[in-house]
Amino acid sequence: MPRQTTRCTSICGRTTLSQPDPRSAAKRFEASPLLPQDEDGPVFAEPWQAQAFAMAVQLSAEGHFTWTEWTEALGGQLQAAVYRVEQDDGSRYFEHWVAALELLVADKNLTDPASLSERKEAWVDAYLHTPHGHPVELEARSMTPLITTIDPTWYHRWT
Numbered sequence: 001m002p003r004q005t006t007r008c009t010s011i012c013g014r015t016t017l018s019q020p021d022p023r024s025a026a027k028r029f030e031a032s033p034l035l036p037q038d039e040d041g042p043v044f045a046e047p048w049q050a051q052a053f054a055m056a057v058q059l060s061a062e063g064h065f066t067w068t069e070w071t072e073a074l075g076g077q078l079q080a081a082v083y084r085v086e087q088d089d090g091s092r093y094f095e096h097w098v099a100a101l102e103l104l105v106a107d108k109n110l111t112d113p114a115s116l117s118e119r120k121e122a123w124v125d126a127y128l129h130t131p132h133g134h135p136v137e138l139e140a141r142s143m144t145p146l147i148t149t150i151d152p153t154w155y156h157r158w159t
Helices: 022-030 047-061 067-083 093-107 113-128
Strands: none
Touching: 047 067, 047 093, 067 093, 093 113
8 A cells, every 4th residue: 555645845944933913912802702892893981991901912912821811711700700690781891801810910920919909909098098080099109010021001002
């Protein structure tokens, strides 16, 4: 019986794997069936939602977690809300994004749970001590970056 062969082409010296394109990561996130959107793209009711979206896109584009890891983390948060029998009209969707991000950045050692907790407490304290109608601001002297690998201007692209 004759032996079957498969033709192959030499790839020596050629690029076989390219760097991830941040635009393709953004497109994948925008294509999410649960992401609130209109005909122009994602819709954000509050600036923090756009920031959560941008952070997820940026961290994925930088290779800190894969698309599969992101969808599993977000899906886990959404499923946990179902198990808790939370009534959700979609307005809490980005709260689940933030919870999934917190889980992933801790799992990937991009920051630690204690730093996340400290930052949350600082925001609550700043909120409670901010007069109505004024922007809530953290004191810069007490805050160190939670994740130091991200360009600090990343969120301006999405707000």
